[in-house]
Amino acid sequence: MRTKPLLIFVLFIGILTSYAFISHNNDTTNPFVVVLDAGHGGKDGGKYHKGLKESDIALSITLKVGAILEKDPNFKVIYTRKTDVFVNLFERGAIANRADADLFVSIHCNAHNSQAHGAETFVLGLHANERNMEVAKKENEVIFLEDNYEENYAGYDPDSPESFIGLSILQAEYLDQSIMLAGLIQNNFVNKLKRKDRSVKQAGFIVLHQSYMPSVLIETGFLTNKKEGAYLNSKKGQNDMASSIADAVKSYRKNLALATSDAQNPVITQDEIEEAIESTEEKIYEGVIFKVQLAASSRKLEPKPYNFKGLEEITWNKEDTLYKYYYGETSDYNKIQLMKTYAREKGYPSSYVVAFRNGEKVKLADVLSDEPQ
Numbered sequence: 616m617r618t619k620p621l622l623i624f625v626l627f628i629g630i631l632t633s634y635a636f637i638s639h640n641n642d643t644t645n646p647f648v649v650v651l652d653a654g655h656g657g658k659d660g661g662k663y664h665k666g667l668k669e670s671d672i673a674l675s676i677t678l679k680v681g682a683i684l685e686k687d688p689n690f691k692v693i694y695t696r697k698t699d700v701f702v703n704l705f706e707r708g709a710i711a712n713r714a715d716a717d718l719f720v721s722i723h724c725n726a727h728n729s730q731a732h733g734a735e736t737f738v739l740g741l742h743a744n745e746r747n748m749e750v751a752k753k754e755n756e757v758i759f760l761e762d763n764y765e766e767n768y769a770g771y772d773p774d775s776p777e778s779f780i781g782l783s784i785l786q787a788e789y790l791d792q793s794i795m796l797a798g799l800i801q802n803n804f805v806n807k808l809k810r811k812d813r814s815v816k817q818a819g820f821i822v823l824h825q826s827y828m829p830s831v832l833i834e835t836g837f838l839t840n841k842k843e844g845a846y847l848n849s850k851k852g853q854n855d856m857a858s859s860i861a862d863a864v865k866s867y868r869k870n871l872a873l874a875t876s877d878a879q880n881p882v883i884t885q886d887e888i889e890e891a892i893e894s895t896e897e898k899i900y901e902g903v904i905f906k907v908q909l910a911a912s913s914r915k916l917e918p919k920p921y922n923f924k925g926l927e928e929i930t931w932n933k934e935d936t937l938y939k940y941y942y943g944e945t946s947d948y949n950k951i952q953l954m955k956t957y958a959r960e961k962g963y964p965s966s967y968v969v970a971f972r973n974g975e976k977v978k979l980a981d982v983l984s985d986e987p988q
């Protein structure tokens with residue numbers, strides 16, 4: 616009878632802990648680190664078409680994205696390359712990992728033997744179809760130019776058409792965030808620039824497999840399409856693409872900050888706490904009201920969420936000269952335990968449960984020594 620709520624509670628703590636682990640840097644005082652990866656370079660020019668060279672165009676767009684982000688003090692930009700040099704795929708991810716970056720953005724151009732056109736943004740995953748596999752395979756081919764690729768990319772067989780790179784465990788954790796960023800990028804391409812939407816896709820890109828943070832690979836467009844190739848090779852086209860990408864990165868950071876409001880730690884959402892409360896067994900103490908005491912202060916604060924790190928259901932009372940502020944109000948001891956955990960994650964690390972009977976504060980230990988009804 617008592618095991619179930621405990622188990623759910625333990626699971627819940629597990630969720631909180633893993634969220635804290637997954638989310639990188641929601642602390643708004645630290646810069647948000649973005650690794651910009653210009654595809655190819657040096658002996659690997661990527662795709663060529665009638666004088667257009669993928670590695671040059673990708674680098675140009677990448678540097679422009681970086682220049683925009685660097686103007687914003689919220690961001691720190693790291694490049695995998697800033698000049699026309701060869702960097703192997705393995706090293707690109709390693710650069711991002713060493714920097715403990717918040718995002719990895721790889722920028723490329725596409726090619727096809729048709730007049731196909733449009734922009735698409737990939738997150739790591741299984742090749743959903745042959746076309747996605749072809750795109751990934753072409754981008755992965757560069758490993759043939761690397762020494763010891765068999766060692767660096769264990770398990771990848773580029774000769775096999777079925778060969779794919781599955782999700783690494785960490786990329787699976789970051790998939791939602793990667794998809795969010797990819798969606799923001801595609802939205803800008805389509806709505807601001809009127810590029811043809813080839814949508815957000817999944818495929819097995821080795822370069823995305825190496826990083827342990829939310830990561831996307833952008834195919835900005837087709838060099839082989841007459842109009843699009845010229846656009847991507849133009850200053851205007853590169854500026855447009857760069858500002859769309861930079862804007863999306865900024866929106867992504869904002870969304871993430873909003874999701875955690877001004878909490879000091881990345882926390883689960885209000886919906887998730889409610890869901891956990893709903894699925895937890897009740898443990899009712901009749902005639903008792905539990906609350907989570909957040910803080911005591913000589914200052915009177917409006918009991919509004921913005922004064923309490925986004926927490927709702929705030930009440931207060933005055934005891935002697937101090938105002939005491941409480942979160943939650945319930946006769947269910949299991950529920951208040953969850954609410955306490957939530958309050959602690961939201962930035963009240965020393966909050967604790969208090970009990971009231973007939974409006975008077977009573978000792979919690981005395982209440983708990985009675986059996987619940």
Ligand SMILES: [Zn+2]
Nearest residue numbers: 654661723724
């Ligand atoms: Zn490429």
